[in-house]
Amino acid sequence: MTEKNKFSIMHRTNGEVDCLHLHGYLDALTAPELESSIDKLIKDGRKMILVNFRNLDYISSAGLGVFMAFIEDLRKSGGDIKLTEMNPKVFSVFDLLGFPMLFDIDKEDESALQKFANGDIKGDV
Amino acid sequence: MYSRNDTYSNLICAPGKYSELRKVRKFVSTKAELFGFGADEANQIALAVDEACTNLIQHAYHLDKSKQFCVEVETSGRRFVVKILDDGEPFNPLDVNSPNMKKYLKEFRKGGLGIHLMKLVMDDIKYSPSSKSRPQNVLKLIKLLQ
Numbered sequence: 001m002t003e004k005n006k007f008s009i010m011h012r013t014n015g016e017v018d019c020l021h022l023h024g025y026l027d028a029l030t031a032p033e034l035e036s037s038i039d040k041l042i043k044d045g046r047k048m049i050l051v052n053f054r055n056l057d058y059i060s061s062a063g064l065g066v067f068m069a070f071i072e073d074l075r076k077s078g079g080d081i082k083l084t085e086m087n088p089k090v091f092s093v094f095d096l097l098g099f100p101m102l103f104d105i106d107k108e109d110e111s112a113l114q115k116f117a118n119g120d121i122k123g124d125v
Numbered sequence: 126m127y128s129r130n131d132t133y134s135n136l137i138c139a140p141g142k143y144s145e146l147r148k149v150r151k152f153v154s155t156k157a158e159l160f161g162f163g164a165d166e167a168n169q170i171a172l173a174v175d176e177a178c179t180n181l182i183q184h185a186y187h188l189d190k191s192k193q194f195c196v197e198v199e200t201s202g203r204r205f206v207v208k209i210l211d212d213g214e215p216f217n218p219l220d221v222n223s224p225n226m227k228k229y230l231k232e233f234r235k236g237g238l239g240i241h242l243m244k245l246v247m248d249d250i251k252y253s254p255s256s257k258s259r260p261q262n263v264l265k266l267i268k269l270l271q
Contacts, residue, residue: 072233
């Protein structure tokens with residue numbers, strides 16, 4: 001991977017849901033880019049955010065911190081961040097810290113989109 | 126201090142900036158796999174080193190890229206040891222209490238997970254602050270090959 005494609009985000013909308021597809025690696029260098037993307041969506045009044053990890057190779061606590069930064073305010077406004085298609089290496093970092101207690105982490109976008117449609121929010125911590 | 130990096134060396138040195146983290150992770154995970162760890166464990170060791178270096182770049186070096194830190198791999202028997210050497214103010218990560226994660230998540234807390242992750246994935250961690258006889262702080266992250 002070259003320095004240029006160390007991290008990128010592809011943004012699609014699916015009705016009320018904004019889908020962010022992450023590519024590359026998410027660490028202290030690249031986390032601010034994701035943070036500003038989500039911040040912009042929220043400032044634009046969007047509150048249902050799906051983050052797809054299929055092409056994300058690596059995450060550190062700086063990356064995890066981005067999701068903690070927004071989840072409380074999003075949930076208060078009736079929105080959510082749902083996470084999908086993590087590879088086992090990336091999932092293991094979320095799992096080590098117990099994040100599946102707080103976040104919906106789905107194998108496929110379809111089930112996450114269905115949860116958004118049903119208004120399902122994970123919060124049983 | 127130390128000589129520059131070369132392909133066969135067990136030592137890599139880098140300036141205090143986040144763009145160096147990827148190189149450091151690659152160095153550590155390659156060494157870990159060569160030692161016999163599987164890809165997942167090698168990734169976890171690289172993660173622990175990333176967390177330690179991120180803290181050091183942010184809190185000890187304040188993103189000052191004129192400052193350098195070094196990462197050295199030492200092995201003996203089943204022990205895989207990553208030493209992180211820096212010239213910043215001493216800071217012992219072992220002094221930081223691990224958060225109660227259930228409470229952390231329930232209260233939507235932010236930050237402070239790097240050291241906790243380091244402790245979770247490594248078997249042992251040792252810290253020696255700089256002294257008159259040794260000018261650098263040394264953090265040792267230790268993982269045993271099962």
